[in-house]
Amino acid sequence: MLAMSTKLQGKSFLCEKDFSKDEFLYFIDLAMKLKEEKKQGVPHRHLEGKNIALLFEKPSTRTRCAFTVACIDLGAHPEYLGKDDIQLGKKESIEDTAKVLGRMFDGIEFRGFEHKKVEILAEHSGVPVWNGLTDQWHPTQTLADFLTVKENFGRLEGIKFVYVGDGRNNVANSLLVGGALVGMDVRICSPESLFPATEIVEIAQDLAKQSGGRVTITSNVDEGVAGADVIYTDVWVSMGEEAKFAERIALLSPYQVNREMIQKTGNDKVIFLHCLPAFHDLETSYGRDIHEKHGLAEMEVTDEVFRSKHSKVFDQAENRMHTIKAVMAATLGNLD
Numbered sequence: 001m002l003a004m005s006t007k008l009q010g011k012s013f014l015c016e017k018d019f020s021k022d023e024f025l026y027f028i029d030l031a032m033k034l035k036e037e038k039k040q041g042v043p044h045r046h047l048e049g050k051n052i053a054l055l056f057e058k059p060s061t062r063t064r065c066a067f068t069v070a071c072i073d074l075g076a077h078p079e080y081l082g083k084d085d086i087q088l089g090k091k092e093s094i095e096d097t098a099k100v101l102g103r104m105f106d107g108i109e110f111r112g113f114e115h116k117k118v119e120i121l122a123e124h125s126g127v128p129v130w131n132g133l134t135d136q137w138h139p140t141q142t143l144a145d146f147l148t149v150k151e152n153f154g155r156l157e158g159i160k161f162v163y164v165g166d167g168r169n170n171v172a173n174s175l176l177v178g179g180a181l182v183g184m185d186v187r188i189c190s191p192e193s194l195f196p197a198t199e200i201v202e203i204a205q206d207l208a209k210q211s212g213g214r215v216t217i218t219s220n221v222d223e224g225v226a227g228a229d230v231i232y233t234d235v236w237v238s239m240g241e242e243a244k245f246a247e248r249i250a251l252l253s254p255y256q257v258n259r260e261m262i263q264k265t266g267n268d269k270v271i272f273l274h275c276l277p278a279f280h281d282l283e284t285s286y287g288r289d290i291h292e293k294h295g296l297a298e299m300e301v302t303d304e305v306f307r308s309k310h311s312k313v314f315d316q317a318e319n320r321m322h323t324i325k326a327v328m329a330a331t332l333g334n335l336d
Contacts (some may be wrong), residue, residue: 001326008330011120014115015137015198016178017203018149021211024181025156026182031319031326035147038322039071045075046333050106054080055088055121056111056132062276062320063132063140067109070325074333079105088117098124107332110134126280128331130324141275141322142178148316149230152271157183157212162228164189164255165300166248167217168196171275175214180204183211189211191251202235221261223252228265231274233257249294257301262310271281272301272310276317 004026005247016024027278037044041058064080069079088097094117102125110118111132122129140235150156161179163172167190178194179186186204188196195201197216204215214316225231233255236248262270279287279299291297305311329335 001089003197004330009332011331012127013139013327013331014118014122014129014131016139016142016174016181018182018205020181021181023035024143024178026331027143027323027326028150030154030330031143031147031323032150034325034329035319035322041108044073044204044329045254046329046335047071047106047171048075048133050074050076050332052076052077052078052328053105053108054132055110055112057083057088057110057117058220060111060133060277062317063111066140066320067130069130070321072156074325074329075306076106076285076328088112094120095124097121099126101267102126107328117321128328130327130331133170136170138275139178140320140324140327141171142174143327144316144319145175145232145273145275146178146182148273148321149271149311151319152312153229158185158228160187160228161230161232161236162183162187162189162225162258163232164221164261165194165233166190166236166238167183167194169234169238172196175232176204177207180207180215181211183208183213185214185216187216187218187224189218190223192219192253194218199298211225218303222264223254225261225265228267228270229272230271231257231261231265234275235277235279236300245290247264247292249299249318252300259302259304262305262308271312272305272308273316274301274306274313276313278306278313284302304305 054067068078097307098121107128109130109132113135115136118134119129161184163175167188181328208215236252237244280301282288
């Protein structure tokens, strides 16, 4: 374990395909260890005295809280910089910003839009950079998802992991590539017009050949969810695409996760995952607005499934913190 942490020192965490299967599994195993230490009240201040910049072009409840608490638990000081606090690409180039921040901070988290931005930060900052979400990848989410799967099934290899919904968003990309990397039977079940990009599928297929995993892309719900261990979905419309609601509702309604879909898996132990926030009731102004405009009280998942015994979404949300902590500790900390 120590040898792996030495290998990862100073490395940025931008997307799943940058890591070997063993490296990716190491992050999950380390997260399990750190989670247990937190539960037992065992200090693990592997980043004592470090300063961490948290750059947020896009707001987030879970990502911001997870990075903040993880930093503090590890002994580091987090500094939050929202979209109005930095001049990233506006009055100052991303390269120049990276060089400035790298001289002041020991590590940088970035959550935003274009993936190229986090790549430029990693190239020029001279410190580890961690991707909290871009328009192409969401790797810290994948780690949390897979930790949740391992906690429920004791393994990742061979798990039938099915993502239903918008198959070409950042979460779907990361789950497809990450699932193939660790040897899952990973499936994207979506309308053909929302199939993942060809280059993403090819990356996943190549990784599956190496890991013994399997990749399936299908529009057929019955085929997609048969025998599933995990059913995963995300919002039908990503941030910045709100004008597409009517189109997406028409396209994705057959892919709503409901009792019928759970029953189609034929697996009473199937778990339901969602990266959140989820539109499963009318308890938000957003949900009420959608209901008023489109007549839907539930969208990508029914309230029944969201609150059922199958749902592990809040374990999954908590695991964002433990896995983010593992990434920061492995790439920047002292694990001796």
